[in-house]
Amino acid sequence: MFDLDHWQEIWAALAKNRLRTLLTAFGVFWGIFLLVVLLGSGNGLSNGVTSGFSGMATNSVFVWAMRTSKPYAGLPAGRRIEFTDEDWQALASQLDEVEVIAPRLQLGGWRGGARVSRGQHTGSYSVTGEVPEIQRVQSLVVSAGRFVNQLDVTERRKVALIGQRVREVLFDPGEDPIGGDIQINGVQFKVVGVYRSRQTGRNADEVAQSVIVPFSSFQTAFNAVGKVHWFAVVGQPQVSAKELQEKVLALLKSRHKIAPDDRRGIGSFNLQEEYDKIQGLFTGIRILLWIVGLGTLAAGAIGVSNILLIVVRERTKELGIRRAVGATPWSVRGQILFEAILLTSVAGLAGLVAGVALLEVIAALIPPAAAGSQPSMFQAPGIDAGAGLLALAVLIVSGAVAGLLPAQRAVSIHPVEALRAD
Amino acid sequence: MIRLRNVHKSYRMGDNLLHVLRGIDLDIAAGELVSIMGASGSGKSTLMNVIGLLDRLDEGSYELDGVDMTGLTETRAARYRGQLIGFVFQSFHLIPFKTAVENVALPLYYQGVARRERNRLAGEYLEKVGLADRAGHLPRELSGGQQQRVAIARALVTRPKVLLADEPTGALDSVTSREVMAVLQGIQGEGVAVVIITHEHDIAEMTDRLVHLVDGRITEDRATARGGAVGEAALAGSGG
Known part of the structure; x- marks a missing residue:
């Protein structure tokens, strides 16, 4: 089945009508090209935004003093909280989860x-x-x-x-x-x-x-x-930012006699939460891009299927002749299937290469990020090898699926009727 | 070689059952050159399809080269078709994008013959039909007679036991018809049973035996003048 002759038979059939082959191939080419460019751009956007987090430990918590909003322990609401060196020491000595603690003061x-x-x-x-x-x-x-x-x-x-x-x-x-x-x-x-x-x-x-x-x-x-105006606290590697945030807030609230449910007394911010939100957003975008890309790809595969159906109709007589001279139903099926797979994989590979090439060109045109440069929300677009190979695998499978119906149609025509068709 | 007994075949056309073959008994020996004649609708094409394993019979028995051919799967039928039977059609049925030699080599491809051997055999058979110099031509570059000779070479390249020709001269003028018939007559000597379906009397007279079909039944089965002559010559030979 896989000898040179087999491929020559397929090649001869495809080369016979170049325009039809090219147009079909273009549908698939376009599908995978779009998929690659979409995924690559998604990655570029994701890289651009997440680079904002570069150099920062994501399980960091930031806390700052504000005014209380609830009376507590005999103290009135609206009390101004001020952090002190003692808070620093207490955080450092009483919380095992803390790896690094950095106090900060700011003028004004x-x-x-x-x-x-x-x-x-x-x-x-x-x-x-x-x-x-x-x-x-x-x-x-x-x-x-x-x-x-x-x-x-x-x-x-x-x-x-x-x-x-x-x-x-x-x-x-x-x-x-x-x-x-x-x-x-x-x-x-x-x-x-x-x-x-x-x-x-x-x-x-x-x-x-x-x-x-x-x-x-x-x-x-x-x-x-x-x-102290502000604390930045980095947790031990195994400690989640949320857990750390709760511990830090609880300790500082008890030290400053702030109601445990007072949301105003101490302001806090946790980087992990922001990071996760953005990661979640990009996971969503990536899923969406896959759906859109696969949809385009499916359209390409359906195009292949459609064209092959027409091809089979056009080649009814030829297939009849082949069967008269001894082609088995499976060799006819195999030929149509392999034509579909060859068409989709060659066109798909071309689309993959073209898509990656376009992404590389775009990546090369984006100026390298430097301090003080314009904000770049789009960095290093590209797809990883895994996604590329997955797309290619999807393509070959869809080629086979696209070929199934026409292949079945090809053998369902009786050779006698096939030969009668003129 | 071919042994048909009480063969029946019907087609369903809408609500009507079309009884095409109504009990055919026919024996054709190796080396015979037989013509089957009949008006259109007499069942001669159906008979050829049954003999050629392109169609199944409903009833009766069919032995080809001593092997029962009833109830074959499509795959096995394709195998036997490739090994035992060669087809020649009225409209040649060459694959238009393949050269003459590629067309002739095609049946061997489906038999898994290696490429080199395939092309050698194809060349050899093209030479037999006198078209060695046209090997690299596409069908459209050949005349009708040449195309039919290519088709004959393709039918013979697998060394079949039976060659079935459906109106092989139907699309040809009388001169080329005679050329093609001469080629078919030449095969006879190689022990191949040649069955020609035709409605032309002069073509039928170029064969040895004439089988006449009317409404799915054999009404006449006789030796032709040529066949008689050959038979007499053979008798004379054996007698002398």
Whole structure:
């Protein structure tokens, strides 16, 4: 069945009517081409959005102090909560689930700004006090100098790291910012590093316009001794973000006498939840794309089936002749089936290659993501080998299915009638 | 070679049962050249389809080369067809996109003969019908007579026991008809039973034996002048 002659018989039949073969093949080609491009684009969109999470531990929890909304333990509602160093220690020592804990202080509060100047140059930037551990939570790349280290924190050094944009405003082009002095709300700091975000988009722009100082130095320099505005907590690898969030909130609520069911006293945010939401969204999109793609593919296969039915009708006489000279019903069936499979797999393979090639071209045209560049929601489109092979397998199977009906039709015509057809 | 006994065959046409063959008894020996004549609707094509295993008989028995041919599956019928029977049709029935030699080689393909051997045999039989120089031509590049000779070569390439020709000269002029008949007569010597269906008397007279069919029954079965001559020659030969 699989010798050269067999293929030559099939080839001869397909080559006989090139236009018909080409048109049929195009239906299948288009089907798999669309499937590949759709899936690849879906992946590109997914990559673009999830890259926003790059460099961040997804089981991170962020908590910040707010006002209570319920009276509790004799305390009135509307009480302003303030985190302290003691909360930091309590979180670190009492919760086994915590792997890393990073407190933060920010001048002017959430999204507030501070006056940062150097000689004649001045600007308003967000200034935060950080501990070295924040690196585990936030995706910062130190492009020059170094990050905040433990010594900076223990010695309360007046050092600062500046974002890319801050550096451009405060320092002349070509000037080395490392070792330069800057004033933050009138307090002098020495620049030890420049950083940028690993992400792109709005987040990266914010990072570029910010200044980081050691947490302890912030406390003394800006009248915040013992205070903490914000905690970033990373759980142990096996701990889910939701579980961690509950534990952290419970501990902080009990320490600050906040009603356990008060949703306002402490604000919190868990990265995993966001990440899962987006992952779920993309799973949905992927399923949708498969359905659409497979639908197109099915249309192609039905086209093959349809054309082969016509072909069988057209070739009634030829098939009659073949049977008169000794072709068995199975050899006739086999021929039609193999024609269908050959047609769909060759056209499908071409579609697969063309689709992947298009995705590669698109991928090459997308500029590489860099800090401060336009937000790119579409990155590295492409399909993995598994999906490609699966699509091809689906194609071959659909080719066989598409061939079944015409093949059966081919043998159902009696050779006598087939020969009479003129 | 061929042995038919009380063969009946009916077709259902709507509500009517068309009784086409009404008890045929026929023996054809190896090496015989027989013509079957009859008006259209007399059942001669049906008889050929039954002999050629293209159609099943309803009743009676059919032995071909000593093997019972009743109740075959389509697959087995196809096998026997390929091995024992060669067909020649009025409208040649060559596959239009295959060259002469490919058409002749086709039955061997279905018998699983290797390509090289297939083409060698096909070439050999094309030469026998005098068309060796047309091997690479497509059917449409050949004249009617040439096409029919290609069809005869295709029918013979498997060395069948029986060659069935359905109006082999029906689409040909008298000169080419005679050429084709000469080829068919030539086969006789190889021990193949040749059965020709025709409605032309002069064609029938070129065979040895004439079987006349009317309304599904054999009304006449006689030696022709040629057959008589051959028979007499044979008798004379044996007597002398």
